[in-house]
Amino acid sequence: MPTLTRWFIKAAWLHLLLALLLAVGLALPAEARPVPWLGRLGPVYFHLFMVGWVTQMIFGVIYWMFPIISREQPRGRPFWGWLVFVTLNGGLLLRLVFEPLPAETLAAGDGWFLVASATLQWLAAVVFVTISWPRIKEKYRGE
């Protein structure tokens, strides 16, 4: 299992743990929540689950298991894979911090952090698809 896949998979499990922790908080009645903004974390919970866990796990396994490109660079230049890891997780962390903020705080300028989060996650997806596309093939034939 390549190093990057190990990072993807470990990060995916951490995202799942965090998502389930949020699920506990979201299940509490409003008056029992330790902080009032916990109730605004619904979308964050869902995206930690579907992007942080499911999609990140998929990324890690595809990077590991899909047919290789060549013996010299089986999975292409590692830089691009690491860029996917950093942008995906960076984007999700920005979302975790800034999405629960009240609308007036976002309107005062912090909303741009959500734009950055959206851009980073989109970039992760585009780079991942770009580096994985050549690996959707029958098998490595030695060319």
Add this chain to the structure above:
Amino acid sequence: MPRLSRWTIRLSFAYFIAGISMGSLMLANKGIHFESSIWRLLPVHIEILLFGWTVQLVLGTVFWIAPRFWVPPRRGNEAGAVAGIVLLNLGILLVIVGYGANLTLLIIFGRIAELGALASFVHHIWPRIVSRQG
């Protein structure tokens, strides 16, 4: 990787880019409000990422990875898998158009097609869920 898996996985990647682009637009819009009607994309965003990306990728990968038979045809009768993939994509398109045009009937037909897709695919894959000695 067999041809059906290659096409299915390529389709799932295309849906992934489409779905995450919509999600990114909605998230950015939450940060710096620029278009109220963008929230109408939400059900399409969910449909594309759940069925177009996740379910489709799983079906394509399972068709490739699941144990094969010792004697040809190694993946058995592939018709069920092919029908499953075709129906899945038909269902996704019907649901997307249904949401876009606000036509409940199309959404219902789309969901029925997705149900048929999974039934057809499971019918194909069931005999391949065996041990190596199977």
